[in-house]
Amino acid sequence: MKADEPAEKITQRILTAFFAAGLALVLAMAVTDLPEGVGLSGDAQESLKQSGVENSVTAVLLNFRGYDTLLEICVLLLSVLGVMTLTNGRIRRPEYSIDPLLHVLARVLVPLMVLVSGYLLYEGSYAPGGAFQAGAVLGSAIVLSRLAGLAAVEKFNRAFLVAAMLGFAVFLIIAVIPLAYGRNFIEYPPEYAGILIFTIEASLTISIAIILYSLFSGGSAIPSRSHPGGRKN
Amino acid sequence: MQEIITTAPWGALMVVIPLAAAAASYLFPWRSALMAASAIAFPAAFYSLALLARDVWVSGAVRYRIGGWGSPLGIDLFADGLSILMLFMTIVVVMAASIYSSFYFSGDVERKRSFWPLWMFLWAGLNGVFLSGDVFNLYVTLEVMVIASVALISLKGGREALLSGMRYFLVSVLGSLSYLMGVAMLYGSYGILDIGALGRTIGPDPAAQIAIVLIVTGLLAKTALFPLHFWLPKAHASAPVPVSAALSALVVKAPFYIILRLWTDVFSHDIISHAGLMLGVLGSVAIIWGGVMALRQTRLKMLVAYSTVSQIGYLFLFFPMAGSSDAFLGCVYQALSHGLAKASMFLAAGNLIKALGSDLIEDLRGLRQRLNISTFAFGLAGISLMGLPPGAGFIAKWQLLKASIETGQWWWAIIIVAGGLLAAGYLFPVLRNIISQSQDPVECAKVPFGMEAAAIVLAVLSLVLGIAAAVPLSLFRTALL
Numbered sequence: 001m002k003a004d005e006p007a008e009k010i011t012q013r014i015l016t017a018f019f020a021a022g023l024a025l026v027l028a029m030a031v032t033d034l035p036e037g038v039g040l041s042g043d044a045q046e047s048l049k050q051s052g053v054e055n056s057v058t059a060v061l062l063n064f065r066g067y068d069t070l071l072e073i074c075v076l077l078l079s080v081l082g083v084m085t086l087t088n089g090r091i092r093r094p095e096y097s098i099d100p101l102l103h104v105l106a107r108v109l110v111p112l113m114v115l116v117s118g119y120l121l122y123e124g125s126y127a128p129g130g131a132f133q134a135g136a137v138l139g140s141a142i143v144l145s146r147l148a149g150l151a152a153v154e155k156f157n158r159a160f161l162v163a164a165m166l167g168f169a170v171f172l173i174i175a176v177i178p179l180a181y182g183r184n185f186i187e188y189p190p191e192y193a194g195i196l197i198f199t200i201e202a203s204l205t206i207s208i209a210i211i212l213y214s215l216f217s218g219g220s221a222i223p224s225r226s227h228p229g230g231r232k233n
Numbered sequence: 234m235q236e237i238i239t240t241a242p243w244g245a246l247m248v249v250i251p252l253a254a255a256a257a258s259y260l261f262p263w264r265s266a267l268m269a270a271s272a273i274a275f276p277a278a279f280y281s282l283a284l285l286a287r288d289v290w291v292s293g294a295v296r297y298r299i300g301g302w303g304s305p306l307g308i309d310l311f312a313d314g315l316s317i318l319m320l321f322m323t324i325v326v327v328m329a330a331s332i333y334s335s336f337y338f339s340g341d342v343e344r345k346r347s348f349w350p351l352w353m354f355l356w357a358g359l360n361g362v363f364l365s366g367d368v369f370n371l372y373v374t375l376e377v378m379v380i381a382s383v384a385l386i387s388l389k390g391g392r393e394a395l396l397s398g399m400r401y402f403l404v405s406v407l408g409s410l411s412y413l414m415g416v417a418m419l420y421g422s423y424g425i426l427d428i429g430a431l432g433r434t435i436g437p438d439p440a441a442q443i444a445i446v447l448i449v450t451g452l453l454a455k456t457a458l459f460p461l462h463f464w465l466p467k468a469h470a471s472a473p474v475p476v477s478a479a480l481s482a483l484v485v486k487a488p489f490y491i492i493l494r495l496w497t498d499v500f501s502h503d504i505i506s507h508a509g510l511m512l513g514v515l516g517s518v519a520i521i522w523g524g525v526m527a528l529r530q531t532r533l534k535m536l537v538a539y540s541t542v543s544q545i546g547y548l549f550l551f552f553p554m555a556g557s558s559d560a561f562l563g564c565v566y567q568a569l570s571h572g573l574a575k576a577s578m579f580l581a582a583g584n585l586i587k588a589l590g591s592d593l594i595e596d597l598r599g600l601r602q603r604l605n606i607s608t609f610a611f612g613l614a615g616i617s618l619m620g621l622p623p624g625a626g627f628i629a630k631w632q633l634l635k636a637s638i639e640t641g642q643w644w645w646a647i648i649i650v651a652g653g654l655l656a657a658g659y660l661f662p663v664l665r666n667i668i669s670q671s672q673d674p675v676e677c678a679k680v681p682f683g684m685e686a687a688a689i690v691l692a693v694l695s696l697v698l699g700i701a702a703a704v705p706l707s708l709f710r711t712a713l714l
């Protein structure tokens with residue numbers, strides 16, 4: 001804290017701290033008051049057989065509450081659209097020279113990370129894992145190769161946009177198809193549920209990786225004081 | 234209330250159609266593709282909404298099991314008269330603002346490409362909120378709506394838009410987290426997320442009470458009720474014009490809708506004894522404060538935005554009079570009439586500003602000769618906002634007045650009348666300036682007919698909603714019984 005900071009700001013901070021502490025206290029009291037063993041994990045276990053996967057987390061995410069996940073993918077996509085809006089589609093270039101050691105390390109690590117990502121995706125249907133974890137690993141592989149000078153993406157080009165959208169589009173199409181067969185929205189036929197969920201997860205993995213990479217390299221959006229206009233065009 | 238489980242996918246389609254339109258406009262950002270997408274999406278959505286409304290009319294309320302699982306394991310969509318009216322307001326405003334946008338963004342390729350997907354996602358999020366029957370799903374739909382809104386506000390670029398977009402984002406995220414903590418608390422206590430089931434099991438436990446405080450406070454920040462309104466005027470005023478219209482007309486209504494829904498369906502009276510009175514007081518302060526601040530504005534869009542702060546206050550007069558059906562009807566009618574009138578007013582104001590190249594109220598002289606239609610739209614919307622007959626705002630304020638007399642809480646009536654007078658006070662000077670003749674011939678930029686038409690259609694609809702009040706009133710009586 002700077003010495004010349006106005007007293008008003010310090011008062012504000014003290015008040016905020018008191019408010020936060022009070023809220024934390026009330027929440028802690030309420031949480032200790034909660035009953036035990038309440039929840040839907042029992043129901044989820046019972047319905048697991050019809051869900052097409054053996055891992056209950058994947059079943060909840062992609063089947064029982066698949067609608068929530070569909071909308072969450074929208075949120076991820078929206079965040080990328082927001083970044084694109086702010087940066088006019090440009091990707092920030094790294095401003096430093098690339099470390100040769102990092103370059104060598106990345107050449108070893110990136111293939112391994114792609115492999116791990118594929119394994120996590122595959123594993124998601126019967127154990128903890130799935131599209132989000134696999135996408136995060138794949139995304140960091142792309143980030144690493146970018147930092148090490150392996151990938152050279154300068155602009156959000158069309159292929160990039162399509163890849164970011166892929167998971168959402170595939171999910172939406174698979175969610176709507178049951179309507180044509182007189183079933184409800186996102187009601188997969190049990191005999192195909194496994195393969196449908198895997199298709200969704202595979203495409204989500206790619207999209208999530210691309211989305212995370214876009215967010216990483218989106219650039220600084222808030223204009224600095226020297227450029228009050230913000231955008232150039 | 235009567236309720237049936239349906240397998241007709243009309244509610245789900247109300248979310249799927251905008252999502253598909255968003256995907257299409259994202260992948261194919263060309264003019265012809267956009268035209269084709271909206272030419273399919275809007276009629277299809279209207280058709281789905283009409284059939285959903287028919288089902289609600291026949292059965293009272295309908296529930297749709299997504300994935301066929303049903304609550305508590307799955308997510309249910311839920312629609313009653315209240316949802317139908319909100320969905321109807323949404324599609325009308327979104328359509329009019331879409332027509333407006335197709336002119337507003339023409340020639341600006343870069344922004345147009347981002348605008349349409351964001352816009353369609355915003356519509357999807359709004360429909361999702363109005364159709365959700367699950368408290369966690371409401372959180373997700375709210376997020377879709379908020380992130381889309383933030384990106385749309387920042388679309389204009391420039392320091393002011395980015396800063397007010399950022400402020401809105403931070404307040405909104407804080408509100409969301411508060412809401413989410415409340416939902417976690419409810420799930421921890423009762424193990425369910427379905428609104429109907431929660432209403433049947435909730436009791437006066439401390440955890441439930443804290444959950445309600447967290448949920449309502451979070452939503453109040455998002456709906457911008459005084460004193461949590463500070464982010465609204467700048468965010469709404471600095472956004473692109475069609476976005477301002479959607480933000481003021483629709484986006485602040487969604488969190489309000491959730492409060493109303495939970496208040497009537499989940500929170501029983503013994504859990505929230507004095508909270509209603511407090512919300513009523515905050516609403517009253519908002520009416521007066523928003524009105525006074527609007528009086529002091531020199532810029533047109535800021536005036537219209539402060540008027541939203543004031544008009545939101547009326548919505549909260551329902552809570553202290555929650556037992557009265559007149560109060561409920563008045564509050565819902567206020568949401569609808571303000572939605573249509575304020576969207577129209579923002580679009581009309583956008584036209585005036587575009588024609589003039591300035592948004593100072595004192596510069597708006599002699600515009601009537603050039604912009605008859607927009608002037609007329611601004612005036613008609615103003616009638617509704619002031620609560621004069623035959624605007625829909627009159628029906629809303631009349632119902633609220635009736636409720637305040639019936640329940641013996643006459644003091645709300647003073648606020649309602651004072652708010653109307655304030656609205657007249659800040660709107661008449663604007664109209665006087667526009668209508669007044671100016672000595673010098675006015676230099677005007679041309680405003681496309683489509684932009685003027687969008688404003689006048691909404692203004693006329695807000696009048697029609699006032700004249701033909703019987704149909705919507707009987708539709709949302711189904712939400713009560």
